[in-house]
Structure formats: structure tokens, C-alpha cells
Amino acid sequence: MNRRRVLQGIGAAGVGTTITSTAWQAETTVAAQETNEDIPISTQFYSYRDTGLSVPELIQKAADAGYDAFEPYSVGANTNVNPILRAMDDTGLEMSSAHISISAVEDNTEAMGKTFSQFGTPTLIDPGSGPDDWGNEAAVIDFAERCNAAADMLAEYDLEFGHHNHDAEFAEIGDTTGYDIFAENLDNQVQIQLDVGWALVGGRDPISFTVDHSTNVRSLHMKNMTVDPQEFTEIHEGDVNMRAVATAFRNTGDTDYLVFEHDAPENPLESMQIGADWLEKLNQPWQPGGIGAIEGADTHPAKLYSP
Known part of the structure; x- marks a missing residue:
């Protein structure tokens, strides 16, 4: 984990779900950008599953x-860690996090804890399991309590636990969503890795969710998608305003990683490079006139999608 505290208290200060106002921009943008610190960038290896390449x-x-x-998805308790450790030592890369099912953590806590603690302090993130019906409030709360318990189990090994969303989590329950209820019932130490593409497809503005639940949202899956038709795209080609998302994330407080992912790349390794290049552009210091390296980029948080 490589947490960088850039600005505290946006969520606690009472910022609501509508965050596009001039007042919010005026109060936060300049203060948040004074440090101009980069958010570390990572990539989910599921994007490259068809390359035939090993984790190292x-x-x-x-x-x-x-x-x-x-961020690996295929490392587990029985993995030979030595080649991975050598590759990490050779390159200087960290393991930001790893996708591991909550059931694996529950069923084999000691083995998981001992294995992953060898890699430093990566967050173990459930890749998207949960209640069969995210529209059922009781089931959502029960699952949040399971995540709280899993985090307690891993704390003995100085590891944290989190959850990654898809679109089903945003099923409506009254005037809110299942994932909002989930977030409200998490202990502070449980991380949410918000997949911004799936959130948008699910009907939830990723910016407002990030601000509303800033205590728990500590990494973002920077996956871009189109809503209609629902398709995966390169990071700069979908309906998600990635610059706005990154700016909002920078403003909210505890910011661990921006994690690139593409679920269906035509050329996986080319997409890997495109993702890295764009995440570095998104990390450039804020400028009132925009980001020169990104033509037409909007440096202010704004509504992401207008059908």
C-alpha cells in the first residue's frame, strides 16, 4: 500500500451527490492541487490474460x-512466490493489491495472510462477488458485515481487505443503491476499489460516489466503457471523463492507486502502454486553462455522462 493523503475531509465536510457547482470547485480545486502529488499508477493483470505471459x-x-x-488476479496461497519477488526486486514495482475472493480469505486466512505479506502490504480485494440480489437491503448489509470480518482476519498479517464492483451493485433500493448501502455499512478499514466504468454503466456517477464514500474509496479501476451500446474501450475513448474522475479522487483524501484495466483489449500490451501514458497525463498538475497534453480535457469535476 502506498497511501498519499492529498486533501482531507471533502466527504466529511458535507459535499453531496451533486458536485459540479462552482462553489465546490472554488473551495477545493486550488487547495487540492497545491501539492500536485502524483497518485501511483497500477494495472490489473486480468487485462493481459490472453497474452500467455507469466506474472513475472x-x-x-x-x-x-x-x-x-x-495487481494480479491469479496469485494464491499455493503460488511459488520467488519468481514474483525477483521480478519485483528487479523492476522496483510494488504489488498494489490482488484480486482474491472473500471466500478464499475466509476459508484459508492464515495461508493467504502469510503468502501475501511476503509481497509487502497489498490490499486483498474481492473481485466482485456479493449477494445474489443487490436490490435486497438485508443481503447487502450481511455482505458488508462479511467484508468487515474478513478485514479483521487479515489485520493480523498487516494486510487490508476490499471489494471491487461491477454494475449489479448499483441496483436501486428506495432512493439509493445497493452499493451505497454497502459502503455505509463498512468499517473504515475496508476498502472500496471503485470500477468507474462499471459504476457509470450501473447508473451511478463515479465522481459523486467517490466523494460520498471517500473514507472507503481508496483506489479506482480506471476502466472506460460506453453506456449505449455497452462496450469496453481504451481509457480515453469511452463515456467516463477520466480527468474529472482523477481530479475528484485526488481531492478526497486517502488516495492509494489509479489502476488501469481493459476487459477486452484488441491488443493487450498496446492497451497496457496506452493506459500508462494516459494515467501519467491525468497525474499532471492542475492548470486553470486545462491540461495541455490532453486536447479538450476538462480539469474540473463535472457530470460524466449526459444521455
Whole structure:
């Protein structure tokens, strides 16, 4: 984990779900950008599952592309860790996090804890399991309590636990969503890794969710998608305003990683490089006139999608 506290208290200060106002921009943008610190960038190795490359080989590719860290999905308690550790040592990359099911953590806590603690302090993130019906409030709360318990189990090994969303989590329950109820019932130490593409497809503005639940949202899956038709795209080609998302995330407080992912790339390694290049552009210091490296980029948080 490589947490950088940039600005505290946006969520606690009472920022609501509508965050596009001039007042919010005026109060936060200048203060948040005074440090101009980069958010470390990582990449989810599921994006490269069809390349035939091993985890150590992908670590080298990620380092060459310019990433600070990586996020595996195929490492477990029985993995030979030595080649991975050598690749990390050779490249200087960190393991930002790893996708591990909550059931694996519950059923084999000691083995998982001992295995992943060898990699530093990566957050173990459930990749998207949960209640069968995210529209059922009781089921959502029960699952949040499971996540709280899993985090307590891993704390003995100085590891944290989190959850990654898809679109089903945003099913409506009254005047809110299942994932909002989930977030409200999490202990502070449980992380949410917000997949911004799936959130948008699910009907939830990723910016407002990030601000509303800033205590728990500590990494973002920077996955871009189109809403209609629902398709995966390169990071700069979908309906998500990635600059606005990154700016809002920078403003909210505890910011661990921006994690690039593309679920269906035509050329996985080319997408890896595109993702790294754009995440570095998104990390450029704020400028009133926009970001020169991104033509037409909006440096202010704004509504992401207008059908």
C-alpha cells in the first residue's frame, strides 16, 4: 500500500451527490492541487490474460510501460512466490493489491495472510462477488458485515481487505443503491476499489460516489466503457471523463492507486502502454486553462455522462 493523503475531509465536510457547482470547485480545486502529488499508477493483470505471459513477465512489461505497481488476479496461497519477488526486486514495482475472493480469505486466512505479506502490504480485494440480489437491503448489509470480518482476519498479517464492483451493485433500493448501502455499512478499514466504468454503466456517477464514500474509496479501476451500446474501450475513448474522475479522487483524501484495466483489449500490451501514458497525463498538475497534453480535457469535476 502506498497511501498519499492529498486533501482531507471533502466527504466529511458535507459535499453531496451533486458536485459540479462552482462553489465546490472554488473551495477545493486550488487547495487540492497545491501539492500536485502524483497518485501511483497500477494495472490489473486480468487485462493481459490472453497474452500467455507469466506474472513475472507481466511485471517486467508493466515496468517498461511506466507503471509504479501491479495487481494480479491469479496469485494464491499455493503460488511459488520467488519468481514474483525477483521480478519485483528487479523492476522496483510494488504489488498494489490482488484480486482474491472473500471466500478464499475466509476459508484459508492464515495461508493467504502469510503468502501475501511476503509481497509487502497489498490490499486483498474481492473481485466482485456479493449477494445474489443487490436490490435486497438485508443481503447487502450481511455482505458488508462479511467484508468487515474478513478485514479483521487479515489485520493480523498487516494486510487490508476490499471489494471491487461491477454494475449489479448499483441496483436501486428506495432512493439509493445497493452499493451505497454497502459502503455505509463498512468499517473504515475496508476498502472500496471503485470500477468507474462499471459504476457509470450501473447508473451511478463515479465522481459523486467517490466523494460520498471517500473514507472507503481508496483506489479506482480506471476502466472506460460506453453506456449505449455497452462496450469496453481504451481509457480515453469511452463515456467516463477520466480527468474529472482523477481530479475528484485526488481531492478526497486517502488516495492509494489509479489502476488501469481493459476487459477486452484488441491488443493487450498496446492497451497496457496506452493506459500508462494516459494515467501519467491525468497525474499532471492542475492548470486553470486545462491540461495541455490532453486536447479538450476538462480539469474540473463535472457530470460524466449526459444521455
